[in-house]
Amino acid sequence: MTVAEELASIVGSSHVHTDAPTIAENSTDATRRCHPADVVVFPADAAEVCRIVRLADRDRIPIVSRGGGVGYAGGAVPIRGGIVIGMKRMNRILEIDPVDLVAVVEPGVITGDLHDAAAARGLFYPPDPASLRKSTIGGNIAHNAGGPRAFKYGVTRQFLLGLDVVLPNGCLISTGGRVVKNASGYDLTGLMCGSEGTLGVITRAILRLLPAPPASRTLMALFGSARDCAQSACALVGAGIVPSKLEFVDRASVAALRRYVADEGLATPVELPPTVRALLLVEVDGVRDGLDADLDRVRSAIEPGALGLVESGHGEALWELRRHLSPAVARIRPDKINEDIVVPRRRVPDYLEAMERLERECGLPIVCFGHVGDGNIHVNLMLDASDAAQAASAAGAKTRIFELAVEMGGTISGEHGIGIMKSDFLHLAHAPAAIEAMKAVKGALDPKGIMNPGKIFP
Ligand SMILES: Cc1cc2nc3c(=O)[nH]c(=O)nc-3n(C[C@H](O)[C@H](O)[C@H](O)COP(=O)(O)OP(=O)(O)OC[C@H]3O[C@@H](n4cnc5c(N)ncnc54)[C@H](O)[C@@H]3O)c2cc1C
Numbered sequence: 001m002t003v004a005e006e007l008a009s010i011v012g013s014s015h016v017h018t019d020a021p022t023i024a025e026n027s028t029d030a031t032r033r034c035h036p037a038d039v040v041v042f043p044a045d046a047a048e049v050c051r052i053v054r055l056a057d058r059d060r061i062p063i064v065s066r067g068g069g070v071g072y073a074g075g076a077v078p079i080r081g082g083i084v085i086g087m088k089r090m091n092r093i094l095e096i097d098p099v100d101l102v103a104v105v106e107p108g109v110i111t112g113d114l115h116d117a118a119a120a121r122g123l124f125y126p127p128d129p130a131s132l133r134k135s136t137i138g139g140n141i142a143h144n145a146g147g148p149r150a151f152k153y154g155v156t157r158q159f160l161l162g163l164d165v166v167l168p169n170g171c172l173i174s175t176g177g178r179v180v181k182n183a184s185g186y187d188l189t190g191l192m193c194g195s196e197g198t199l200g201v202i203t204r205a206i207l208r209l210l211p212a213p214p215a216s217r218t219l220m221a222l223f224g225s226a227r228d229c230a231q232s233a234c235a236l237v238g239a240g241i242v243p244s245k246l247e248f249v250d251r252a253s254v255a256a257l258r259r260y261v262a263d264e265g266l267a268t269p270v271e272l273p274p275t276v277r278a279l280l281l282v283e284v285d286g287v288r289d290g291l292d293a294d295l296d297r298v299r300s301a302i303e304p305g306a307l308g309l310v311e312s313g314h315g316e317a318l319w320e321l322r323r324h325l326s327p328a329v330a331r332i333r334p335d336k337i338n339e340d341i342v343v344p345r346r347r348v349p350d351y352l353e354a355m356e357r358l359e360r361e362c363g364l365p366i367v368c369f370g371h372v373g374d375g376n377i378h379v380n381l382m383l384d385a386s387d388a389a390q391a392a393s394a395a396g397a398k399t400r401i402f403e404l405a406v407e408m409g410g411t412i413s414g415e416h417g418i419g420i421m422k423s424d425f426l427h428l429a430h431a432p433a434a435i436e437a438m439k440a441v442k443g444a445l446d447p448k449g450i451m452n453p454g455k456i457f458p
Contacts, residue, residue, distance in 0.1 A: 007041045010051045015042040026084045029071045031421060037084040044089050046164055046172055046203035053201060054170030056083055062453050065197040067139030070131040072338055073419025075196045079454045085201060087138050093117050102161060102178055103207045107138025124212040126153035130323040138202045144194035146415040148245035151373030157193045164204035165192055168446040178206050196417050197452040199445050216285035217295055218315030221306040222276045226250055229278035230349040232305040233372045237345060239301040245283040246373030253325055253369040254279060260328035269314035283315060329367050333382035337394055339401050343410030345375040354404050355379060362397040364390060376414035402428050423458045
């Protein structure tokens with residue numbers, strides 16, 4: 001029997017694909033890198049995943065778990081071929097419990113669908129990557145995804161209580177549990193979170209929920225420079241204010257968004273100023289009666305550095321617009337090297353200035369926006385990769401983007417992960433002994449190296 005036939009005996013022949021279009025569709029991600037899988041399989045449950053992994057373990061076949069395929073690290077690209085396990089059939093929200101404040105979900109649940117289901121019960125799942133209408137909970141866990149709300153509420157890790165994971169030997173284990181405190185042994189849940197599908201296949205997750213904040217208000221502040229904008233964000237935090245979202249947008253991003261809105265015929269809830277050099281978007285949430293006072297405190301903290309403040313009466317529409325920033329920026333040049341460095345918050349003004357210098361030095365647009373509250377800036381290096389001079393310049397600039405982040409006390413990825421796109425730079429973020437420790441964990445759990453091979457480590 002061929003591998004495809006064996007897989008068909010596990011999941012049914014209609015859920016095993018070797019045709020070129022399905023292979024192509026499931027062998028790439030938001031990086032647009034593509035390497036064909038040999039076969040794509042869509043299991044229905046954990047028992048089927050166990051049998052698939054045991055087969056792969058027996059024959060030493062690479063396995064790549066796949067969620068929404070909107071990762072920015074090439075994590076879901078099967079660079080060594082093998083079996084792609086797509087999670088689109090394992091997409092059930094199994095339970096939402098308003099007393100335990102947990103959601104129990106399969107890994108293929110779309111992040112935004114969980115938001116909607118929680119909201120329908122008056123509850124709230126904060127992690128909100130801009131890709132939330134396409135990304136899955138499994139992919140979010142594998143990358144420890146964040147989003148604008150991470151500033152106040154935290155990233156995926158802070159909402160992860162337990163997992164079911166199929167290990168590379170085909171054993172199904174449960175980690176953590178339906179409890180908010182857990183001091184029993186190693187934190188395997190934490191280990192799996194952010195491991196980019198290299199240690200196992202997640203088949204179920206127990207997630208923490210919160211009561212939904214009753215109301216929110218959004219303010220947009222305009223600045224004459226990126227430094228002023230980032231310094232105002234620092235002033236806000238230094239004044240003891242904790243907005244639910246605190247986002248930076250530079251001038252080129254605003255221009256790209258204006259063009260995108262016009263091209264796509266989208267509605268704008270607020271006029272995007274054409275000439276301003278930087279924007280700060282601030283959301284406060286909580287009980288309705290307290291929000292006036294909260295916004296007053298925000299205003300007095302950022303007004304001294306700002307050119308102007310505009311309150312948007314259509315906050316959610318403005319945040320929806322914010323989610324288009326990434327595709328909007330992508331239209332500036334044919335190719336985008338998209339990094340998501342992090343620095344300590346108070347170094348963001350310096351980092352943004354360093355990016356302005358680097359832009360002048362390398363001669364390529366460097367477009368920045370992102371989660372300034374977390375010091376997590378999306379740095380987009382725009383180029384035409386078919387132009388050899390631009391490609392060479394971009395390669396040097398990419399290295400500097402990472403080096404500067406690390407020199408300023410930060411690291412090379414805040415939420416997109418390492419995958420294949422940053423593996424050559426892992427040594428900047430971690431000492432050799434730390435990388436060896438990570439490899440020892442990988443070797444212990446996956447001695448045959450079948451689970452998402454070629455990722456994270458160069
Ligand atoms: C427009 C845009 C905006 C974005 N904005 C954000 C943002 O604000 N914040 C943010 O954090 N990210 C953002 N991202 C990046 C991306 O959406 C996230 O990394 C997301 O978590 C990927 O989810 P996915 O389901 O698409 O995962 P995939 O791309 O399918 O896979 C990503 C990784 O997860 C692994 N994986 C997937 N499912 C499983 C599973 N069941 N078990 C084990 N491993 C698994 C894969 O093997 C791979 O290594 C954005 C991407 C785009 C395109």
